[in-house]
Amino acid sequence: MATSPSAEAPTAPGATAPRPFRVARRRRETKDTWTLELEPLQGDPLAAAPGQFTMLYAFGVGEVPISVSGDSTGPLVHTVRAVGAVTEAICRSKPGTVLGVRGPFGNPWPVGIDVGLDVVIVAGGIGLAPLRPVLYHVLARRDEYGGVALLYGTRTPADILYASELERWRGRFDLHVGVTVDSATAGWRGRVGVVPKLVAGASFDPASTIALVCGPELMMRFTARSLLERGVPADRIYVSLERNMRCGAGHCGHCQLGPTLICRDGPVYRYDEVAAFAEVPEL
Amino acid sequence: MIEPETLEALVVALRNRGYRVLGPTVREGAIVYDDVGSAAELPVGWTDSQDAGSYRLERRDDEARFGYAVGPHSWKQFLLPPRVRLWQAKRRNGGFEVEEEPLDDAPLAFLGVRSCELHAIAIQDTVFLEGRHVERDYAARRKDAFVVAVNCFEPGGACFCVSMGTGPKVGAGYDLALTEILEGGHRLLVEVGSERGGEVLDELPRSAPEDADLEGAERAVSGAATRMGRTLDATDLHGVLARNLEHERWDDVAERCLTCGNCTMVCPTCFCTSIEDVSDLAGESAERVRAWDSCFSLDYSHIHGGSVRRSGRSRYRQWLTHKFGTWHDQFGTSGCVGCGRCITWCPVGIDVTEELAAIRSNKEANDGDD
Numbered sequence A: 001m002a003t004s005p006s007a008e009a010p011t012a013p014g015a016t017a018p019r020p021f022r023v024a025r026r027r028r029e030t031k032d033t034w035t036l037e038l039e040p041l042q043g044d045p046l047a048a049a050p051g052q053f054t055m056l057y058a059f060g061v062g063e064v065p066i067s068v069s070g071d072s073t074g075p076l077v078h079t080v081r082a083v084g085a086v087t088e089a090i091c092r093s094k095p096g097t098v099l100g101v102r103g104p105f106g107n108p109w110p111v112g113i114d115v116g117l118d119v120v121i122v123a124g125g126i127g128l129a130p131l132r133p134v135l136y137h138v139l140a141r142r143d144e145y146g147g148v149a150l151l152y153g154t155r156t157p158a159d160i161l162y163a164s165e166l167e168r169w170r171g172r173f174d175l176h177v178g179v180t181v182d183s184a185t186a187g188w189r190g191r192v193g194v195v196p197k198l199v200a201g202a203s204f205d206p207a208s209t210i211a212l213v214c215g216p217e218l219m220m221r222f223t224a225r226s227l228l229e230r231g232v233p234a235d236r237i238y239v240s241l242e243r244n245m246r247c248g249a250g251h252c253g254h255c256q257l258g259p260t261l262i263c264r265d266g267p268v269y270r271y272d273e274v275a276a277f278a279e280v281p282e283l
Numbered sequence B: 001m002i003e004p005e006t007l008e009a010l011v012v013a014l015r016n017r018g019y020r021v022l023g024p025t026v027r028e029g030a031i032v033y034d035d036v037g038s039a040a041e042l043p044v045g046w047t048d049s050q051d052a053g054s055y056r057l058e059r060r061d062d063e064a065r066f067g068y069a070v071g072p073h074s075w076k077q078f079l080l081p082p083r084v085r086l087w088q089a090k091r092r093n094g095g096f097e098v099e100e101e102p103l104d105d106a107p108l109a110f111l112g113v114r115s116c117e118l119h120a121i122a123i124q125d126t127v128f129l130e131g132r133h134v135e136r137d138y139a140a141r142r143k144d145a146f147v148v149a150v151n152c153f154e155p156g157g158a159c160f161c162v163s164m165g166t167g168p169k170v171g172a173g174y175d176l177a178l179t180e181i182l183e184g185g186h187r188l189l190v191e192v193g194s195e196r197g198g199e200v201l202d203e204l205p206r207s208a209p210e211d212a213d214l215e216g217a218e219r220a221v222s223g224a225a226t227r228m229g230r231t232l233d234a235t236d237l238h239g240v241l242a243r244n245l246e247h248e249r250w251d252d253v254a255e256r257c258l259t260c261g262n263c264t265m266v267c268p269t270c271f272c273t274s275i276e277d278v279s280d281l282a283g284e285s286a287e288r289v290r291a292w293d294s295c296f297s298l299d300y301s302h303i304h305g306g307s308v309r310r311s312g313r314s315r316y317r318q319w320l321t322h323k324f325g326t327w328h329d330q331f332g333t334s335g336c337v338g339c340g341r342c343i344t345w346c347p348v349g350i351d352v353t354e355e356l357a358a359i360r361s362n363k364e365a366n367d368g369d370d
């Protein structure tokens, strides 16, 4: 070609090759889920906004997309549920182990834009991990927001993430925490039922609320429905979606959902912009 | 104007400038793109006869160098090679060190690029060079590529570039463009598209074109436009497909489609890749390979709990709606350039132009575009 199209444009650092990060701390959350704190062997810490993700590499095993789950002003933190070869290898990584990190990729939750509103955070299962940074962000500047609610559901009490932190948050007067489980086990005295049900009972002013939702797709659909029923405007409900991802950089094609590429246009979406596609089976 | 024999001087001129010259050549019953050491390796006197599910080489009764349409290869073979190692890593001090693969930026010269293929390259440029992240391997290979385009005078039985607005006449994006003229003496018109293209032409023995040459060239290309093997009504395909995600034609085509992925491999714009992470047995070194992937595989959409697109129906729908519909949303153009490869190389002869026509014939779809 006569001209060389943007071949000189900079490639984002870490877009292709993983940067080595050492596991500084590891903490078991549940039977199959661990939280890892990572620090770079060299160079600047990784700055990621709430809702963004990295591609996390276990040496010789493989690489998967994982959301940041820590405070965006602190070190890189990931919470990982072991469901297959790569996530199992990551969860087995004791302090000192070196993992590879590419990114951050994707668009963040719209926190910081809509100050003054009530904030409703609805999470299902591991979906609390990508939302925890939002909570840190909001609590650090609590005055800027109206009411803040965290509604969280898991399958059983044993699957609850960040249990001691939730306890602490539950004790705050400026934060409403609702937790529910699909099926109770002995000793559970909390609520039983699916998360969308918590939406009906939570106190917030629907007309001036922003809702952030993450969990299994079905849970997000029902939650969005409950929020809409309460009167939350469709354009103020946000969800984070998940598809297979190989590159994170918009080049591999795997994360398509209809007209969008999740790594490029998501993973955080305004619900009304993706609802129609998310509801077509197998799209 | 240059003589057909002067193509040898063109190959030499490009090689002398340090280019790896790639062009059409006959291998195992097909015209493929490969290194050409000499213009004698071009498919002199060959043509390809193409139809849905069939491809055959045939002798021409002339010595045309570019008297065929397109084969199973496209230039993506060289800009986005089927397998590329991205990096290697070695364990060190309890951690590991990653070494990115040195970039292969040996300058390439493509000899014999069709108009549809120029459009396909531009489409992949958009994907790899114009987003938030630049694909460094593609960028390195693409950067200095020298393009010798050719105007088509012998379209194939599966071609429909006229319907897609991508040919047969070469528009922009070339260094040199050739038009092969057969009537009234075998010769080629050369047009210059860049400064370095002009410099290369200056080195070749040539004559100034006369009116008869220009008219002959014009007739050759305009004739091709009237002999397309296929046509497609491309009006608002984006909208037609978006409105028909549950059309019964998806069930019908799913009965025929083998989900083999051939169509995605031969398509010059299909860009999907996967990564393969491997390590040695001792776990001391590892590497990552980027390899072509296809939306027809089950793994492609695998997430924990199973694949998103389990049925063949949903995978065919993904391919067709992406190519002709959502590509517009994602990259601002159609993902199809009308080259016909997917039609020719489909083992069961599935024809995208037929499938799209069937979907459009739905009443509902027609409501949107009268």
Ligand SMILES: Cc1cc2nc3c(=O)[nH]c(=O)nc-3n(C[C@H](O)[C@H](O)[C@H](O)COP(=O)(O)OP(=O)(O)OC[C@H]3O[C@@H](n4cnc5c(N)ncnc54)[C@H](O)[C@@H]3O)c2cc1C
Binding pocket: A053, A062, A063, A064, A065, A066, A067, A068, A069, A079, A080, A081, A082, A083, A084, A085, A086, A087, A088, A126, A129, A130, A241, A242, A243, A244, A245, A267, B302, B303, B304, B305
């Ligand atoms: C944007 C995003 C953020 C995520 N954040 C988190 C998080 O914070 N914590 C967490 O535990 N999980 C998260 N996931 C899911 C996580 O990526 C998968 O659980 C993981 O890829 C499973 O890989 P595996 O090899 O362990 O499992 P397997 O099921 O054995 O997967 C095999 C291969 O398929 C692919 N694959 C499988 N499932 C997924 C998937 N869900 N998404 C993408 N590729 C997949 C991977 O390439 C994987 O190597 C996130 C996914 C996305 C897309």
Ligand code: SF4
Binding pocket: B263, B266, B267, B268, B269, B270, B323, B335, B336, B337, B338, B339, B340, B341, B342, B343, B352
């Ligand atoms: S979809 Fe078929 S006709 Fe269109 S560019 Fe791809 S291979 Fe060619």
Ligand code: SF4
Binding pocket: B256, B257, B258, B259, B260, B261, B262, B263, B264, B296, B345, B346, B347, B348, B349, B350
């Ligand atoms: S359309 Fe044809 S080439 Fe493509 S996957 Fe189906 S059978 Fe294979």
